[in-house]
Amino acid sequence: MRKKIYQSLIELTNGPFTSNMIRKFALSKWSKFVIKPYSKFYAVNLDELKDDINQFKNLHSFFTRKLKEGARQIDNREGVIVSPVDGVLSDTGKIEKNKTIIVKNKEYSILEMLGSEELTNRFIDGTYIILYLSPAHYHRIHSPISGKIISSYSLGSTSYPVNKIGLKYGDFVLSKNYRRISYISHDNTSIAVIKVGAMFINSVVMLNDKEMWTKGEEVAYFSFGSTVILLFERDSFEVSPRIKAPMNIKMGEEIGKIRKAPY
Known part of the structure; x- marks a missing residue:
């Protein structure tokens, strides 16, 4: 019942009109007056x-x-694979043979997340890492490794929150929310x-x-x-022993290493 009520509330308030109103306010000159209270409430490091x-x-x-130049060390x-963002490394684990991952006791389809059977098959028995902002x-999002972009596309339209409540009660938010997917080729493996x-606000600005x-x-x-x-991909990545999810992490810090090509 709680899940249905939560989903109904989000669907009622997360339409194009509401999203457009929030976007307009965030871009308006009037929103300037909430910057300092916002930064104080969220304890943003202004230095x-x-x-x-x-x-x-x-x-x-x-x-x-x-951020200032040098504020983050790569x-x-x-x-070495680095975190592409500042955030909370909330989960890591194995991608199952049935093309799913388990996050907060909920099963997510990698096939639905990626929208491609061919691409999904590359990651069976591989590793996933989830970073929440x-x-x-x-x-701002940065590249976790140097490599060639072999594909980039968008899927989904509307979005549920991706916080703890959203993950618990949302409608499979990680695989159904609006998302922008990029594939990086590095040493004969894909990330x-x-x-x-x-x-x-679904916007991911490339x-x-x-x-x-x-x-x-x-x-x-x-x-x-x-x-x-x-x-x-399977056997291509080794999670750093320092990773103990959940944990705070900054962009540029090590999360693991490329182990070897899977072929």
Whole structure:
């Protein structure tokens, strides 16, 4: 019953009209007055901002803020996969033979998430990592490894929240929300980077359409709190022993290493 009530409320309030109203406010000059209360409420570290807080024209520009050069250190060791975002590394595990993953006791279809049988088959018995971004986090997305972009596309339309409540009561949010999927080829293995939109504002803005991405390079940003899912092929990736989900992590920090090509 709780699940049905929750889903009904989200569907009633998460339509194009509501999303458009929130977007308009976030882009308006009036939203500038909520930036400081917002930053205080979410304990945003203002010392690492590239620009002074008074220079932001609206809430959207603050939400998609950039950081000072050197605010994040990229682990550039060969074969190391780094976190593409600041956030909470909330879960990691194995992709099952039936093409599913278990997150918060809920089974998600990788096939539904990726929308391609051929691409999904690459990740059977592989590894997944889930990174959740709250409204407090830095919301720019960076490449987790250097490699060639072999495919990039979008799926889904509306979105449920991706916080704890959303994962529990939402309608399979990780595989049905609006999402932008990019595949990176590195040393004969593929890595899927799935950028999942969140409630009200589904926007994942791609900034990098180059054929090659460099580790740590900025590639996109979220217009609202959201989630990034990384998928690795079987026997191609080893999770770092320091990873103990759930844990806070910053962009550029090691999450694991490419182990060997699966072929």
